[in-house]
Amino acid sequence: MLRLEGLTKTYKTGDQALKDIDLEVPKGQVMALIGPSGAGKSTLIRCINRLVEPTSGKVLLDGTDIARLPSGPLRRARREMGMIFQEYALVERLTVMENVLSGRLGYVGFWRSFTRRYQQADVDEAFRLLDRVGLLAMADKRADELSGGQRQRVGICRALIQNPKLLLVDEPTASLDPKTSRQIMRLICELCAERGLAAIINIHDVALAQRFVSRVVGLRLGEIAFDGAPDGLTPEVLTSIYGEEDWEATIEKVDDPEEDIEAAE
Amino acid sequence: MPVLEKGDTQIWRRRTQGQALTHWAAWLIGTAVFVYCWQQISEATTWFFVWDAPRIAGDIWTRATPPRWEYIAQLGRPIWDTLNIATLGTLMALVMAVPVAFLAARNTTPSKLFIRPVALLIIVSTRSINSLIWALLLIAIIGPGVFAGVIAIAIRSIGFCAKLLYEAIEEIDHAQVEAITATGASRWQVMAYGIVPQILPAFAGIAVFRWDINIRESTVLGLVGAGGIGLQLQSSLNVLAWPQVSLILLVILAFVVLSEWVSAKVRGAII
Amino acid sequence: MSNELHDLLGKGWKKQPFIKRAWLRWSIYAGFVAYLVAAFATIEVNWARVYEGLDRGAAFVMAFTRPDFVSRAGDIWTGMAESIVMTVAASVVGIAISIPIGLGAARNIAPLPVYLICRGIVAISRALQEIIVAILLVAIFGFGPLAGFLTLSFATIGFLSKLLAEDIESMDRAQAEAIRASGARWMQWINYGVQPQVMPRLIGLSMYRLDINFRESAILGLVGAGGIGATLNTAFDRYEYDTAAAILILIIVIVMALEYLSGVIRARVQ
Numbered sequence: 001m002l003r004l005e006g007l008t009k010t011y012k013t014g015d016q017a018l019k020d021i022d023l024e025v026p027k028g029q030v031m032a033l034i035g036p037s038g039a040g041k042s043t044l045i046r047c048i049n050r051l052v053e054p055t056s057g058k059v060l061l062d063g064t065d066i067a068r069l070p071s072g073p074l075r076r077a078r079r080e081m082g083m084i085f086q087e088y089a090l091v092e093r094l095t096v097m098e099n100v101l102s103g104r105l106g107y108v109g110f111w112r113s114f115t116r117r118y119q120q121a122d123v124d125e126a127f128r129l130l131d132r133v134g135l136l137a138m139a140d141k142r143a144d145e146l147s148g149g150q151r152q153r154v155g156i157c158r159a160l161i162q163n164p165k166l167l168l169v170d171e172p173t174a175s176l177d178p179k180t181s182r183q184i185m186r187l188i189c190e191l192c193a194e195r196g197l198a199a200i201i202n203i204h205d206v207a208l209a210q211r212f213v214s215r216v217v218g219l220r221l222g223e224i225a226f227d228g229a230p231d232g233l234t235p236e237v238l239t240s241i242y243g244e245e246d247w248e249a250t251i252e253k254v255d256d257p258e259e260d261i262e263a264a265e
Numbered sequence: 266m267p268v269l270e271k272g273d274t275q276i277w278r279r280r281t282q283g284q285a286l287t288h289w290a291a292w293l294i295g296t297a298v299f300v301y302c303w304q305q306i307s308e309a310t311t312w313f314f315v316w317d318a319p320r321i322a323g324d325i326w327t328r329a330t331p332p333r334w335e336y337i338a339q340l341g342r343p344i345w346d347t348l349n350i351a352t353l354g355t356l357m358a359l360v361m362a363v364p365v366a367f368l369a370a371r372n373t374t375p376s377k378l379f380i381r382p383v384a385l386l387i388i389v390s391t392r393s394i395n396s397l398i399w400a401l402l403l404i405a406i407i408g409p410g411v412f413a414g415v416i417a418i419a420i421r422s423i424g425f426c427a428k429l430l431y432e433a434i435e436e437i438d439h440a441q442v443e444a445i446t447a448t449g450a451s452r453w454q455v456m457a458y459g460i461v462p463q464i465l466p467a468f469a470g471i472a473v474f475r476w477d478i479n480i481r482e483s484t485v486l487g488l489v490g491a492g493g494i495g496l497q498l499q500s501s502l503n504v505l506a507w508p509q510v511s512l513i514l515l516v517i518l519a520f521v522v523l524s525e526w527v528s529a530k531v532r533g534a535i536i
Numbered sequence: 537m538s539n540e541l542h543d544l545l546g547k548g549w550k551k552q553p554f555i556k557r558a559w560l561r562w563s564i565y566a567g568f569v570a571y572l573v574a575a576f577a578t579i580e581v582n583w584a585r586v587y588e589g590l591d592r593g594a595a596f597v598m599a600f601t602r603p604d605f606v607s608r609a610g611d612i613w614t615g616m617a618e619s620i621v622m623t624v625a626a627s628v629v630g631i632a633i634s635i636p637i638g639l640g641a642a643r644n645i646a647p648l649p650v651y652l653i654c655r656g657i658v659a660i661s662r663a664l665q666e667i668i669v670a671i672l673l674v675a676i677f678g679f680g681p682l683a684g685f686l687t688l689s690f691a692t693i694g695f696l697s698k699l700l701a702e703d704i705e706s707m708d709r710a711q712a713e714a715i716r717a718s719g720a721r722w723m724q725w726i727n728y729g730v731q732p733q734v735m736p737r738l739i740g741l742s743m744y745r746l747d748i749n750f751r752e753s754a755i756l757g758l759v760g761a762g763g764i765g766a767t768l769n770t771a772f773d774r775y776e777y778d779t780a781a782a783i784l785i786l787i788i789v790i791v792m793a794l795e796y797l798s799g800v801i802r803a804r805v806q
Contacts, residue, residue, distance in 0.1 A: 295628075298624060299624065299625060299628045301621075302621040302622075302624045302625040302628075303625050305617075305618070305621045305681070306621060306622065306625055306680075306681045306682055306685050307682075309618070309680050309681050309682070309762065310677075310678075310680050310681070310682040311678055311680070314677060314678035315677055315678070315682065318676050318677050321675070321676050322676045325672075325675060325676065345578065346578070348575075349575040349578065349579060352571075352575065353575055353576075353579075389788065389791070389792055389795075390788050392791075393751060393787055393788045393791035393792070394751075394754075394784060394787060394788070395751060395752070395754060395755045397667065397755045397758060398754065398755060398765075398768065398784070401758070401768070401769065401772050402596065402772065402780070404772075405592065405596075405772045405773075405775065406589040406592045406593045406596060407585060407586045407589035407593070408582060408585040408586070408589065410580060410581070410582070411579050411580065412579055412580070412581045412582075412586070415579070481665060482665075484665065485665050485667045485668065488667065488671075488758070488759065489758060498668075502671065514668065517665075517668070518663055518664075521663060522663070
């Protein structure tokens with residue numbers, strides 16, 4: 001469904017963030033993107049929806065090359081790709097409901113969005129999503145009144161209300177505590193399964209990635225260093241991605257006594 | 266922190282000799298400049314009047330007290346005009362300052378090379394020139410009256426408001442803008458959802474702050490003929506009606522204090 | 537599907553208004569509109585006069601493209617020199633006086649009677665407009681730059697003392713206490729415990745005040761208190777827009793230079 005061909009990004013400073021990346025993500029696959037800071041994970045995700053302009057190469061979403069689209073069609077293409085951010089990136093002074101509905105901006109005209117007169121179907125969908133993530137009671141609270149985990153759930157709703165085919169997820173758990181991190185990861189993966197969405201999840205925490213996804217891609221200095229199932233992440237592979245370190249503790253499967261309690265929540 | 270060696274003993278000094286020398290030279294030049302300035306002022310002053318000043322001040326004081334209280338009946342309309350000059354001027358300035366600020370902010374300007382310098386020029390030139398001078402100019406162009414005062418206040422405030430506003434725009438959180446862009450929103454939607462909510466509190470604060478300043482400035486615009494209570498002050502001064510002057514000054518003082526109180530209240534309610 | 541969700545589905549959603557009480561919201565809107573209508577109704581605009589003025593307005597704008605620095609060069613030069621002299625002298629004296637008053641107006645280092653007196657001085661200075669002070673001082677001391685100099689010094693005191701006092705009140709207590717604990721006298725305490733903490737901001741504020749003083753000195757001439765204002769006023773009276781434009785350009789350039797200078801100095805001391 002999504003195919004990257006020879007994707008390259010060179011910043012004005014001369015840093016080559018991405019070197020000739022080829023990658024294919026089929027429909028419904030949840031993929032984790034790991035790698036050290038500065039490996040180009042964020043750049044890769046942002047090149048797909050062109051928050052960062054790729055220098056060369058193709059980004060093919062169902063056969064259309066996003067990298068060549070002029071601004072109007074680009075906006076329509078962006079509607080197909082929901083994005084979830086590190087530090088949530090909610091508009092803090094707007095309410096939860098406004099933040100969720102802002103995911104529909106690509107579908108409604110300026111005047112409708114300015115006066116907050118969304119179609120009933122959009123409003124209903126927003127309520128359904130908020131109910132799904134357990135934040136229905138917070139709908140009229142301002143986004144900056146929420147805790148980190150709650151904000152990230154609102155961010156997920158905002159991405160899903162776009163009715164996307166693909167989720168681009170940039171470090172969703174970077175500023176959350178371990179328990180909330182797992183809850184958020186589980187929520188994202190469940191929602192992807194429910195809706196048959198593909199996802200690229202950028203993540204620092206290797207153990208967390210291994211628990212939840214079916215495919216891991218390792219990025220090192222702008223190049224793909226690993227691509228395969230999570231079991232394939234041996235200490236040697238991790239060393240090739242991150243450099244020398246004692247990896248045994250990281251990839252050891254942690255027993256999770258909280259699992260059932262969390263699932264019940 | 267230099268340490269000098271003198272024979273066997275080490276002496277600590279705050280500065281090296283070179284540093285100390287430049288330090289003293291700077292003080293010397295500064296003092297010389299000040300003395301020169303003072304001499305210039307002194308030459309242009311008729312010292313005879315200055316020695317006479319205490320007597321004159323006392324004289325004015327006896328003439329000005331008590332204030333002519335019944336004159337207050339004639340000040341209602343001028344105060345209303347003053348209020349209008351400040352309020353309408355501020356509103357007009359805000360309407361014009363918003364686009365200028367968006368054109369001047371590095372992250373929202375359409376062109377850093379051509380449009381931004383123009384916007385900055387508008388800001389600096391309207392800001393550098395006092396509203397009294399703008400009033401003088403406008404009176405020469407469109408004639409005396411309240412209208413000239415409103416426009417003068419409006420022009421003077423554009424630069425002030427636009428400067429503070431564009432600094433606020435440059436400080437916004439870029440991630441929120443990025444998130445809105447990623448939904449496929451258009452340029453104007455990104456503005457309305459990503460940028461405006463972030464700068465709204467700053468905007469309200471600036472509006473109230475400038476309104477308060479404008480109340481003060483509009484009380485004296487009448488001195489050059491641009492309407493408001495300053496007109497009464499000027500005409501009373503012209504006929505040396507000191508009891509009226511003192512009353513007007515008291516009214517202005519009360520008005521300014523009141524406006525400060527109002528703006529503090531409004532700011533408290535917003536933030 | 538939860539019950540709350542079931543209740544909400546199919547219902548419209550509206551953003552909650554900023555002012556929640558409806559009657560208060562509407563009366564504020566109505567009051568504001570009523571005020572605007574009243575305000576516009578009472579402004580008398582002589583549109584014929586404004587229309588006539590458009591030509592002169594255009595002439596003035598055109599004058600900016602060819603300002604005349606030459607024909608009144610003498611007047612401009614004397615006026616500018618006087619403005620600058622007043623600005624410099626008043627800033628020096630104003631800053632020198634506002635330091636002790638600023639110390640006195642800081643509650644954490646001054647005894648109560650001193651505090652009240654200093655705060656009183658600050659309040660009076662801030663409440664009185666420069667131009668009104670200038671009128672009174674001209675009446676007392678006669679025309680000339682002395683009145684302007686005194687006005688600017690007085691205004692500087694109100695501005696600088698208040699900000700300095702606030703700065704001292706918000707300083708780090710621990711540093712000052714450490715100096716006091718060493719057995720320092722009051723003057724030594726100020727010199728070692730307080731001064732280093734507030735000095736960078738004091739320098740920054742002084743530069744900013746120098747800038748304001750120059751801008752203000754340009755209008756003091758309108759009431760006879762010396763400076764470029766008188767020359768400017770004459771230029772307007774005679775409809776010599778090209779000379780007026782030249783003076784305004786000079787003012788803008790000097791203000792820009794001062795802003796740049798203060799930016800550099802502030803960056804260096806911090």
